[in-house]
Amino acid sequence: xxxxxxxxxxxxxxxxxxxxxxxxxxxxxxxxxxxxxxxxxxxxxxxxxxxxxxxxxxxxxxxxxxxxxxxxxxxxxxxxxxxxxxxxxxxxxxxxxxxxxxxxxxxxxxxxxxxxxxxxxxxxxxxxxxxxxxxxxxxxxxxxxxxxxxxxxxxxxxxxxxxxxxxxxxxxxxxxxxxxxxxxxxxxxxxxxxxxxxxxxxxxxxxx
Amino acid sequence: xxxxxxxxxxxxxxxxxxxxxxxxxxxxxxxxxxxxxxxxxxxxxxxxxxxxxxxxxxxxxxxxxxxxxxxxxxxxxxxxxxxxxxxxxxxxxxxxxxxxxxxxxxxxxxxxxxxxxxxxxxxxxxxxxxxxxxxxxxxxxxxxxxxxxxxxxxxxxxxxxxxxxxxxxxxxxxxxxxxxxxxxxxxxxxxxxxxxxxxxxxxxxxxxxxxxxxxxxxxxxxxxxxxxxxxxxxxxxxxxxx
Numbered sequence: 057x058x059x060x061x062x063x064x065x066x067x068x069x070x071x072x073x074x075x076x077x078x079x080x081x082x083x084x085x086x087x088x089x090x091x092x093x094x095x096x097x098x099x100x101x102x103x104x105x106x107x108x109x110x111x112x113x114x115x116x117x118x119x120x121x122x123x124x125x126x127x128x129x130x131x132x133x134x135x136x137x138x139x140x141x142x143x144x145x146x147x148x149x150x151x152x153x154x155x156x157x158x159x160x161x162x163x164x165x166x167x168x169x170x171x172x173x174x175x176x177x178x179x180x181x182x183x184x185x186x187x188x189x190x191x192x193x194x195x196x197x198x199x200x201x202x203x204x205x206x207x208x209x210x211x212x213x214x215x216x217x218x219x220x221x222x223x224x225x226x227x228x229x230x231x232x233x234x235x236x237x238x239x240x241x242x243x244x245x246x247x248x249x250x251x252x253x254x255x256x257x258x259x260x261x262x263x264x
Numbered sequence: 265x266x267x268x269x270x271x272x273x274x275x276x277x278x279x280x281x282x283x284x285x286x287x288x289x290x291x292x293x294x295x296x297x298x299x300x301x302x303x304x305x306x307x308x309x310x311x312x313x314x315x316x317x318x319x320x321x322x323x324x325x326x327x328x329x330x331x332x333x334x335x336x337x338x339x340x341x342x343x344x345x346x347x348x349x350x351x352x353x354x355x356x357x358x359x360x361x362x363x364x365x366x367x368x369x370x371x372x373x374x375x376x377x378x379x380x381x382x383x384x385x386x387x388x389x390x391x392x393x394x395x396x397x398x399x400x401x402x403x404x405x406x407x408x409x410x411x412x413x414x415x416x417x418x419x420x421x422x423x424x425x426x427x428x429x430x431x432x433x434x435x436x437x438x439x440x441x442x443x444x445x446x447x448x449x450x451x452x453x454x455x456x457x458x459x460x461x462x463x464x465x466x467x468x469x470x471x472x473x474x475x476x477x478x479x480x481x482x483x484x485x486x487x488x489x490x491x492x493x494x495x496x497x498x499x500x501x502x503x504x505x506x
Contacts (some may be wrong), residue, residue, distance in 0.1 A: 089266055093273040097430060129362050133271060135355060139420075140467045146431045154271040158362025165339050173360075184295065184307075188353045191311025192318070196357075199315050232334070233490025236316055240498065243308035251267045 060196060062119050066166040070115040074163075079172035082164055089160040091152050099145070102152035109159040118166040126158040183258045190259050195243060203237045206231050273366035276426035279419070283371030290374070291352060291404070306346055313338040314350040318357050327502040332476075336405045337484045339380030340387050340496055341491075347380035375415045383408035391501065401488040405481040413473050417466055427460045 067075075074082070089105070096102055113123065133154045137147045164173070170193055178186040210231050216224045218259075247255075313334075320334040339347040355372045358364055364372055387404035394400050491498055 090272055093271070094367060096273065115289070126362055129271065129364070132364075133470060135465065136270065136274070138468050139460055143400060143431050146427070148272065149430060150274060153273045154362075156363055157272045161360050161362050161366070161467065177356075182389075184304075185352065188307060188349055189356060190309055191307055192314040192350075192353045192357060195308075195311040195315035198316055199312070199319055203319070213298070225479075225482055226486055229486030230490055232316070232483065233487045233494075236312070236337075236487065237491060237494050237498075239312040239316060240309060240495070243312040247308035247312065 060200065062122050062228050063162075064170070065123075066118050066122065067169045070116065070118070070167055072167070074112060074116040074167045077167075079168045079176060082168050083173065083176050086160055086164045089156065093156050093160075096153075097149065099148055099152065102149070102156060106152060106159065109156060109163060113159060113163050116163070116167055118163065122162060122166055125162050126155060129154045129158050135144050191243075191246075194246070195239060198242045198246070199235055199239050202235055202242070206234055206238075209234070218255050270365055270368050270420075273364075274427070274430070275368060275371070275419075275423045279422055279426075280371055283374060283419075285370070287352065287370040287373045290377075290378065291348055297345055308398050310342055310346050310350050310353075313342055314353045314357075316437060317354045320360055321354070321363065322361075332480050332483055333379060333409075334484070334487075335376055335379040336383030336387070336403070336408050336480075337487050338343045339384040339408075340401070340404075341476065341489070342380075344381045346385065348377045351376040371419055375412050375419065378415050379408045379412040381409050385433045397488055397492055397499075397501070398485045401485040402481040405484040406477045409473070409477040409480060413469070413477075417469065418461075420465070421422065421462050424460050424462060432458070442480065447484045 089109070090147055093102075094103055096105070130151065133150055136150055171190070174189055174193075175187055177189065210227055211228075213227050214220070215227065218224070278470045317334045317338055320332045323331055335347070335351065338350055342350060352369070352373045355364065355376065359366045359369050375438035383404050386407055387400055390403055391397070488499065492501070
């Protein structure tokens, strides 16, 4: 999640062809990738799709640091191989579907500014939902900045030590509690600011 | 592990489409029940709690493949209708980071919101019975996570026949489409042996999840204590709860 700022930076400042493409076409492209993933039951086809996505990823000069995000869902996919009785075909199929899906969405987010994606969602979803989506995304950045401060406080109080699990748990919980309270304070200020600027239950976008 | 970290294309289409339909119906009903003014006023809190849930989900405890959800503490702070919207938002954002498929957003919302809604009501009930914050939050968290993990296992088990099909689709066509009922005309030898073993999956998920439930129960209790000390108004409880 710390890579979020990189994602945002890449989406805003990137100059590749994929970055310049309209958000609508990229979302449609992602839907096609999704359709492929849902219907494909063939390993060479999925390998081909993954290679295409990798070529697009590296061709778009997205920061390499972000690439590690695409492997994160594999941690949980490992559970699923126990269902299959370790059938190699099924394991590869699931892993490739995971990698294609995560590479596709991370590529979309790294090449498209999030307000543009949310504005597309706003065409189909109720405004309350889109506003909640926007506020959540904004709040992640607020929490991340509070988190940086909290990290120092956490280390000063002993941080996380495996030899002292109870103290570590207390420290982690206090850190989360602190994050939540500071975050709520910040969100209340943000809401008051939004009301002062004329917020009436809907966020308007300038367009792509 | 209490929600479905499945990629797209693993669950059968009917299952995830039904997940979306039910999630939308439940969402519409819950949001109508919630007072509109109250929902708008509490949107920033919803955004912040959803953001905390997203951050919690990114802190992975790798040895047990578990991450804390913070859904129960969010449910306690937000109430049953807003926690549903919060879990929907969290799942959309997590799916955009590749953490769970886009097609399973509906099902994940249902499973995660079970955690939040059950957690909220259990906490209120246990609070009324015990009048002690820490055990009430711990038990509410533990039991809600148990319920949502059972729901997740239920959802995964609904797709059993589809996993069988996937496992044995090795020799099928490029896209492996099957529109009719499979291989009616084929002899017995063509029908593949059962390869899906849900018991093995359950035997691995439940013990690891148990560690996660206890861990999250402790963390949620300590977070609730911390919030109670500094902002008791957020929990909407009487004084002297500790």
